[in-house]
Amino acid sequence: MARKGQYTYEYPHPAVTADCVVFGYDGKELKVLLIKRGKEKEASTTAYVGQWALPGGFLDANSDKNVAFTASRELREETGLQIAPQNLVEFSTYSDIDRDPRERVITVAHYALVKLEKVQADTDAEKAEWFSLADVPALAFDHDAILSDALARIKEDIHFRPVGFDLLPDVFTLPQLQNLYEAILQVKFDRRNFANKMKHYHILDQIDDGTPRHGTRTPIQYSFNKQGYDTLKEEKDFMLEF
Amino acid sequence: MARKGQYTYEYPHPAVTADCVVFGYDGKELKVLLIKRGKEKEASTTAYVGQWALPGGFLDANSDKNVAFTASRELREETGLQIAPQNLVEFSTYSDIDRDPRERVITVAHYALVKLEKVQADTDAEKAEWFSLADVPALAFDHDAILSDALARIKEDIHFRPVGFDLLPDVFTLPQLQNLYEAILQVKFDRRNFANKMKHYHILDQIDDGTPRHGTRTPIQYSFNKQGYDTLKEEKDFMLEF
């Protein structure tokens, strides 16, 4: 452990942290992973004790390869979730001078999209909890702003990345996909038009498991066709399509 | 001036810098503002002496309100250009452990769009120079990557923000606007379709200065209609329009 005052610099240096906004989808609602502060024993974790916050923590300047690595490491330590650094999308930095009462702290915020049913078991329930967006309590620091910025960001990113498919199971149904889009974009789509549009994109593979479907009541299963998605992205160039 | 070793911390802290990618448009090409390193007398500016780099510098942890402020301040000090912090768009953070040979430095990169004819006179030619994108030399640190990321980012942002109009003079012509879009997006548009599309958006005001136009050879002048742009943004909601 470091001796007090071991690290000295000619000019003042801020502390740097990396925070994670982890989104999951349970088939109904978007969920976000939060931790309860103050259960850690680190001396430096003394602010906002008992409050909910985004998982994240301090960059280890001597060994963390970059802040995405920091975010990934802290996420694992604090919630049990293992997400590779390259699956964490950095979206903004928060650096206001008084955002942390302890010292000058700059945080680099990341978001991640996970298949909830795959990771829910890994979540360390002692420390972390999945919240529906509507139920998110007041968060520590400026984490409320970070969360809402993250939401705004994926609303934009959904046009450029396969955001939806990272959140769904490997196998999913059209109603599920539509629900997810509606949850993220906060709009309603017509069922038939949504299906037509998706068909045209050629980014879905219908799963044909031989058994003829009993009735239309049970939805058709699909999987995401990454190849089709990549092709589509290359073909399209566009201009002012807000 | 600070005494050597005046600032001590229990854990290692990285230095934080803010860099600026300032884009201008001369009617033909996109240009970017670069500085030559090493002309400053600061002791800490000893890396990559003589190389071209993006303007930027260290966060003053005691007084800079946030990193956008740092970026604005450094830009003014290094190039003479005054750009308000709120006009600097943060787009990414660079934190690889070995990106600066002197110490651990994390930089928060911003871009700005300026009307070249308005600011060119302010640029301190002793220190800074406007480069066409094709002529940009090898840059210090990882600034090559930062510049290319900035370009990629405005290609996306152009769909969500009035990127083009920040770069053009207050009064401009359709061919100028089209050229700019083509320069940014690296595509060619049909002149007539481009004009039609722009007409439909209702974001251009034709400038009618009474004098009847002599011939079609001299282009019509337009100005940007911000109100129309905002209306358009509100109306449109969209889904998978890559």
Next chain:
DNA sequence: TCAAAAGTGTTCTCCCTACACCCATGG
């Protein structure tokens, strides 16, 4: 006088939109 630059309008096609009916299940 000829090349280069800028303005304009139409047709065709495709995609987005709006909209209704059928089937099967489960309560």
Next chain:
DNA sequence: CCATGGGTGTAGGGAGAACACTTTTGA
């Protein structure tokens, strides 16, 4: 047996894409 959920097709409209000709200026 009826409410719910899910699947499917079509007609109409609007916007993007392809395309040619005229005018003027400057070399």
